[in-house]
Amino acid sequence: MQLTTVDEHAAIREAVRELCARFPDDYWKGLEPNSYPEDFVTALTQHGWLSVLVPTQYGGAGLSLDAACAVLQEINHSGGNAAACHAQMYTMAAILRNGSDEQKQRYLPAIAAGDLRLQAFGITEPTVGSDTTRIQTTAVRTNTGFVVRGQKVFTSRALFSDLMLLLARTSPVGDSGKPGDGLSLFIVDMRAAGEALTIRPLETMMNHATTEVFFDGMELPADALIGVEGRGFKYVLETMNAERILIAAECIGDGRWFTERASRYASDRAVFGRPIGVNQGVQFPIARAYAAVEAAELMRRFAAGLFDAGSPCGAQANMAKLLASEASWQAANACLDTHGGWGFTRDFHIERKFRETRLYSVAPISNNLVLAFLGHHVLGMPRSY
Structure with a gap:
């Protein structure tokens, strides 16, 4: 590949910059310490900027990751904070590359239309930190799907998301001895979790809407599994x-x-x-x-x-x-x-x-x-x- 000196996404940057002008510095200052920028995220959604990675057949723009970078970069360049919504972009990789056709059809059109938000990514746990392969949250198979028990931390935007990507252990480390074996990835409809899902806000030095999440026997249907069981890592x-x-x-x-x-x-x-x-x-x-x-x-x-x-x-x-x-x-x-x-x-x-x-x-x-x-x-x- 070759890098060009031409800004291929100049039109995207200009359009995002114009939208961000409606949300100046004082808008962001007024949200602190812990208010979610609902108006801003809604405006981005309505203009299609949070669905740039969703393929066109599902209602998105079907653009590249480089184009998505231009969107988030311009938000921060304009003085905003793209962390309020960036997860809906980087979680697309797992769904687009490994999700089933049924999962894509069920979720992507609704995400592109703004009817569903996928802003939560449940990976980090308090006892393991960055050692992701040692996570202890489990998803045990049942006759109808899986039952999840465990805890996640620094799961930002969980209170403002309908869906979550969740990494959990479905089996012990295999004979290969690789810690990443036996981890599976799920797409969770948090609206259906009921009291089995508890979300607690964490106060931080920046307005990041982060939380800790507890799973107490949360039931997932079998089709919540993304890709092949055990290959989630x-x-x-x-x-x-x-x-x-x-x-x-x-x-x-x-x-x-x-x-x-x-x-x-x-x-x-x-x-x-x-x-x-x-x-x-x-x-x-x-x-x-x-x-x-x-x-x-x-x-x-x-x-x-x-x-x-x-x-x-x-x-x-x-x-x-x-x-x-x-x-x-x-x-x-x-x-x-x-x-x-x-x-x-x-x-x-x-x-x-x-x-x-x-x-x-x-x-x-x-x-x-x-x-x-x-x-x-x-x-x-x-x-x-």
């Missing part, structure tokens, strides 16, 4: 590649927001009779952050191109997330330093974006684990975890 890895690429796009959007705000303020703010931007101590950190953000965007585009081509992209997806999250954090610090004390005030909106972009150094995967993955699986060094 493989399906999740494909979904995680899409997730990392999309998160990288959001970080790049943040990074551009920070560098633009910092550049503008440094040009306008005068101290000692001249703009502070003439000082290299102010100007150079912003310029260096800009370079890092744009370099990360190249890796993000490369990873998305591989994903869309159906080629292996695990290393590239992880590197895109690593580089983009570090670049956005670098830009955030440069922006906050440029604004000085004013950057800590809510009126300048920087402290909100500062908190939001900090998350991506540790989620959806810690950057240290990305480095461990690259060291072992790409560079061939001994396994460190």
